[in-house]
Amino acid sequence: MTPTESAAIFTHQNVAIIGGGPAGLMAAEVLSQAGVQVDLYDAMPSVGRKLLLAGIGGLNITHSEDYQKFCARYGAEQALLQPSLDQFPPEALRTWVRTLGIDTFVGTSGRVFPKEMKAAPLLRAWLHRLRQKGVRFHVRHRWHGWAEDGSLQLTGPDGDITIKPNATLLALGGASWPKLGSDGSWTTPLANKGIDITPLQSANCGFAVPWSALLQQKFSGEPLKSIAIRFNDHAGNEHHRQGECIVSREGIEGSLIYALSRPLRDTINATGSATFYIDLAPDRSPEKILDALCRRGSKSLSSYLKSALGFNGVKTALLYEMLGKAQINDLKTLAATIKALPITVHATRPIAEAISTAGGIRFSNIDPNFMIKKLPGVFVAGEMLDWEAPTGGYLLNGCLATGLHAGRGALAWLTARARPQSSA
Numbered sequence: 205m206t207p208t209e210s211a212a213i214f215t216h217q218n219v220a221i222i223g224g225g226p227a228g229l230m231a232a233e234v235l236s237q238a239g240v241q242v243d244l245y246d247a248m249p250s251v252g253r254k255l256l257l258a259g260i261g262g263l264n265i266t267h268s269e270d271y272q273k274f275c276a277r278y279g280a281e282q283a284l285l286q287p288s289l290d291q292f293p294p295e296a297l298r299t300w301v302r303t304l305g306i307d308t309f310v311g312t313s314g315r316v317f318p319k320e321m322k323a324a325p326l327l328r329a330w331l332h333r334l335r336q337k338g339v340r341f342h343v344r345h346r347w348h349g350w351a352e353d354g355s356l357q358l359t360g361p362d363g364d365i366t367i368k369p370n371a372t373l374l375a376l377g378g379a380s381w382p383k384l385g386s387d388g389s390w391t392t393p394l395a396n397k398g399i400d401i402t403p404l405q406s407a408n409c410g411f412a413v414p415w416s417a418l419l420q421q422k423f424s425g426e427p428l429k430s431i432a433i434r435f436n437d438h439a440g441n442e443h444h445r446q447g448e449c450i451v452s453r454e455g456i457e458g459s460l461i462y463a464l465s466r467p468l469r470d471t472i473n474a475t476g477s478a479t480f481y482i483d484l485a486p487d488r489s490p491e492k493i494l495d496a497l498c499r500r501g502s503k504s505l506s507s508y509l510k511s512a513l514g515f516n517g518v519k520t521a522l523l524y525e526m527l528g529k530a531q532i533n534d535l536k537t538l539a540a541t542i543k544a545l546p547i548t549v550h551a552t553r554p555i556a557e558a559i560s561t562a563g564g565i566r567f568s569n570i571d572p573n574f575m576i577k578k579l580p581g582v583f584v585a586g587e588m589l590d591w592e593a594p595t596g597g598y599l600l601n602g603c604l605a606t607g608l609h610a611g612r613g614a615l616a617w618l619t620a621r622a623r624p625q626s627s628a
Contacts, residue, residue: 213622214239219614220356220369222347224251225386226600227586227607228375229330234611235373236337240618243369244339245358246385247346252327253384254377258600259323265301266294266597268310277598279466281591284567285602291612292605294597304329315597347376349393370621371581371614375607378561378587379404388561390588398578400566407592408559408599409465410457411549419521424453426518428482433460434544435480437467446486451518455553462559462595469552469562481544484519494539505532513542560599562592573613574606581617585610 217240221228224246232242244251258264267274271293278285292300298308298316306326307319318326335341345360355368377386388404395401432446449458461468464480471478485493493513500508509515509523523532526545531537555561565588569576574589576582585606593599 213619217241217371217618217622218243218369219371219373219618220245220367221373221375222246222356223375223377223385223586224248224341224343225375225377225586225603226252226255227377227603227610228373229334230604230607231373231375231583231585231611231614232334232339233330233337234608235614236334236339238615240615242337242339243342243367245342245345245347247344248385249343251331251341251343252323254381254386255327255600256323257381257384259321259326262317262321263323263326264315264317264595264597264600265308266297266316266601268294268314268316274598277596278591278593278602281567285591285606287572288605288609289602292601292608294601297601297604301326304333313596347390349396371583371618373583373585373610373614374588375584375586375610376588378407378564379555380406380558380561382556386587388555394565399569399576402563402566402590404555404561404563405469406552406555406558407465407469407562408462408595409469409555409557410452410461410553411455411465411468412551412553413455413547413549415451415453415455416525419451419525420453423451423518423521426451426516427458428484428518428522429516430486431460432483432486433464433480434483435464435467435478437478438471438474441467443467451522455549456547457553459595465552466562466592466594468549472550472552477548477550479546479548481546482522484515484522484542484545485513488513490539490543493542494535497535497539559595560592561587562590564588564590566590571613573616574610575613575617583610583614583617 219235219240219242221232221242221244224244228244232244236242274294275282275289301308304326308316309319310316345358348357351357351366355366358365376390379386379388391401427448427450429448435443443464445460445463447460449456449460468478496512506520509520522545523541527541565584567590570584571577574583574585576584586603589606593602
């Protein structure tokens with residue numbers, strides 16, 4: 205299709221996008237570049253708030269690892285997301301970022317970041333380009349569902365409004381960090397329309413552990429560095445990772461825990477609990493640890509563990525937490541626990557604290573263009589769909605890819621509907 209033909213087809217075509225996160229903004233870019241008038245509505249006073257939060261510690265936009273390995277990170281949903289990822293793989297994402305005037309680099313972990321690390325410059329450049337393309341932003345507008353005639357119902361600063369666009373694209377996110385706009389309230393109007401939704405759950409999250417009052421008071425927020433975690437899930441799969449995590453007042457969290465949050469959560473759902481084992485000294489064998497303990501002499505245990513094994517206070521506190529004063533003096537038991545300290549968890553931390561959510565609209569409800577089958581002309585993208593991804597750039601890449609996919613799907617649908625009219 206030539207640019208002239210495209211412009212003719214999309215003249216007077218209007219698409220309403222509900223949600224101003226990465227998926228909604230990417231869909232807005234695809235549609236506006238084709239000449240469609242896009243009106244984007246967001247409940248918050250400004251768009252892209254969760255993206256800005258993610259960029260506080262350095263915006264991780266994607267990952268540089270081998271593409272097949274990259275795609276495998278999406279787990280059970282890989283096949284469902286593959287068409288989207290193939291449209292917007294990591295290299296394409298990096299090229300797109302450069303079109304915004306922002307260079308990227310690969311960190312030592314293989315993660316990809318903007319050169320300035322922050323999200324704000326990227327978001328500013330992106331919004332400027334979208335406005336130049338004619339995208340109209342309507343903030344402080346909360347979507348409630350559909351009226352009987354099929355129009356969209358929203359509440360804005362001046363009260364209730366209804367709109368009836370040529371197509372609608374929903375990109376309302378999951379339910380994590382609701383204060384930033386994604387609160388999962390969209391599940392109600394969609395469920396009322398007969399759309400199958402997998403219940404939303406915490407993903408990339410911490411887990412609740414009933415620590416003693418002493419550990420809560422003295423060691424909350426302390427990092428557990430240079431450790432490894434071993435875990436056998438309910439399906440018999442063994443997981444082994446090294447890294448670090450954090451002991452919080454409510455339990456345990458941090459990058460190493462987030463990486464295992466899906467199998468831990470699924471095991472809890474299946475069996476009621478999950479037990480994993482922390483190796484507090486992964487660079488030492490059990491024999492070397494026992495030998496070191498036998499040479500303790502008259503030193504206190506805490507000071508000796510610090511000098512001989514490099515343990516900080518929280519590692520020693522965890523040993524006391526699990527063993528008690530009687531067992532901790534049994535050197536064989538102590539050495540074994542240093543290599544395999546058991547932590548049993550029964551629940552994730554609440555969705556509001558999670559980095560992202562699992563669950564959402566099941567892919568069986570949408571066609572290959574990401575249009576909801578029961579709602580012609582309504583497309584969906586981002587975390588509203590039933591998938592999840594680990595931290596490391598996979599979540600943002602997936603949201604952008606599904607936004608692009610849904611935006612192209614909406615274009616295809618508008619084109620198919622407009623062609624008979626243009627040829628008449």
